[in-house]
Amino acid sequence: MKEDVSLLELTRLMGHIITSNPVTQNVWVTAETSDVSVRGGHVYMELIEKDDQGKAIAKARSIIWQSVALRIIPNFERITGQRFASGIKVRVKASATLHPLFGLSLTIGEIDPSYTMGDLLRKRQEILDRLKKEGILEENRKLKWNSPSLRIAVISAEGAAGYGDFMNHMRTSGLRFRFNTRLFPSVMQGEKAVDSILLSLDRIENEAGNWDGVVIIRGGGSTSDLASFESYELAARIACYPLPVIIGIGHERDITVLDYVANMRVKTPTAAADWLIQEAERHLDYLRQLVNSVIRFAGDKINGEKVHLSYLGTTLPHIVESSFSAAVHRVEKNIMALESIGSKKVAPEKSRIENLKSTLKLILTNRISKSRETLENKSELLKILSPESTLKRGYTLTVVDGKVLKSAHEEIPGGTLVTTILHDGQITTIKQ
Numbered sequence: 001m002k003e004d005v006s007l008l009e010l011t012r013l014m015g016h017i018i019t020s021n022p023v024t025q026n027v028w029v030t031a032e033t034s035d036v037s038v039r040g041g042h043v044y045m046e047l048i049e050k051d052d053q054g055k056a057i058a059k060a061r062s063i064i065w066q067s068v069a070l071r072i073i074p075n076f077e078r079i080t081g082q083r084f085a086s087g088i089k090v091r092v093k094a095s096a097t098l099h100p101l102f103g104l105s106l107t108i109g110e111i112d113p114s115y116t117m118g119d120l121l122r123k124r125q126e127i128l129d130r131l132k133k134e135g136i137l138e139e140n141r142k143l144k145w146n147s148p149s150l151r152i153a154v155i156s157a158e159g160a161a162g163y164g165d166f167m168n169h170m171r172t173s174g175l176r177f178r179f180n181t182r183l184f185p186s187v188m189q190g191e192k193a194v195d196s197i198l199l200s201l202d203r204i205e206n207e208a209g210n211w212d213g214v215v216i217i218r219g220g221g222s223t224s225d226l227a228s229f230e231s232y233e234l235a236a237r238i239a240c241y242p243l244p245v246i247i248g249i250g251h252e253r254d255i256t257v258l259d260y261v262a263n264m265r266v267k268t269p270t271a272a273a274d275w276l277i278q279e280a281e282r283h284l285d286y287l288r289q290l291v292n293s294v295i296r297f298a299g300d301k302i303n304g305e306k307v308h309l310s311y312l313g314t315t316l317p318h319i320v321e322s323s324f325s326a327a328v329h330r331v332e333k334n335i336m337a338l339e340s341i342g343s344k345k346v347a348p349e350k351s352r353i354e355n356l357k358s359t360l361k362l363i364l365t366n367r368i369s370k371s372r373e374t375l376e377n378k379s380e381l382l383k384i385l386s387p388e389s390t391l392k393r394g395y396t397l398t399v400v401d402g403k404v405l406k407s408a409h410e411e412i413p414g415g416t417l418v419t420t421i422l423h424d425g426q427i428t429t430i431k432q
Helices: 007-020 066-080 113-133 161-171 193-206 232-239 269-385 387-392
Strands: 027-039 042-050 056-064 089-099 103-111 151-156 180-185 213-218 245-249 264-266 397-400 417-422 425-430
Touching: 007 089, 042 066, 042 089, 056 066, 066 103, 066 113, 089 113, 113 232, 151 161, 151 193, 161 180, 161 213, 161 269, 180 193, 193 213, 193 232, 213 269, 245 269, 264 269, 269 387
Parallel strands: 056 103, 151 180, 151 213, 213 245, 245 264
Antiparallel strands: 027 042, 027 089, 042 056, 089 103, 397 417, 417 425
């Protein structure tokens, strides 16, 4: 049976075994940083390994001593362009130690910046490949800007230096166009940045008819400060956005996945203002050229008409006089022709009319004579047949109560006056 050992002796023994074993010393380890803090110049953190679902499956306390940190941390930040902080994928050279009081930990002696850079690029490429597969990578780039684009919605942090630079540049451009801008305040770094920017994009889209485009701007920072912009959700939203989007984030060296999907990528907030101003100036130049073209065309047209009028002024009197003389000649010629034609046509017609006149006079005389003879014969016949002529021949008319008696069989009441009319008078009797 082995002799009992104290906990201190056991941990010291274990520590010696760990530190003396080359397998646990100066080993390159890949992990993700967490809970990074600096105390007394030393950098404390935890290194975590996660599975495909993002669940932690291994964890180790780690430290970079001050003397080492002063050498490797600035180099890491210079090469990667980001601050050494939590949430970064790193490849570090570490040695395991077991302290009797503080337990197992890793002492970090080197950091491989290229691994971290490669991980950022890998994530970005995965997002771009997904957007391309979904067919939306180029959608916002296809949108055309209005000419001019003067109504600009701005997404930025309120009071941020980048937003101030943008607005100051827009106001002092000296351009005669008047830009209408409005800030949609948003968180521009950290865990809340993506949701905040998405909310601002929703608000702008709800009044999309009021805007020509969107500008998303912020000043420069470390890569970790810009990590929020390496987001699939945000990139997909901008790629499908109904208004053209300008990205002006950071400095010239700062690139995020949003730069690949936006309609226009510029290096700084000031450059975003410059682009809008230049587009407006280009539109103004086009209008100037158009106006100058119209003026030149009108001037050429007027000058041409002046020359034409001058020519007409010198030739028109001669043309009128010549035309008038020709017209008079034609009229005189037509008169002579009419007179010649008239004399040939009128004489026969006049003779024919005279003959017709004699014939009509003879016909009318004959018809009038015959009509007069017929009337005279009818008049004589009427005289013969008249009641007076009949009475003269010895006939009489008998009238009873004013009516001519037509039959001997007609009954005449007694006391009735009966009048007999003769050619030279009448006889009145009373019926008995």
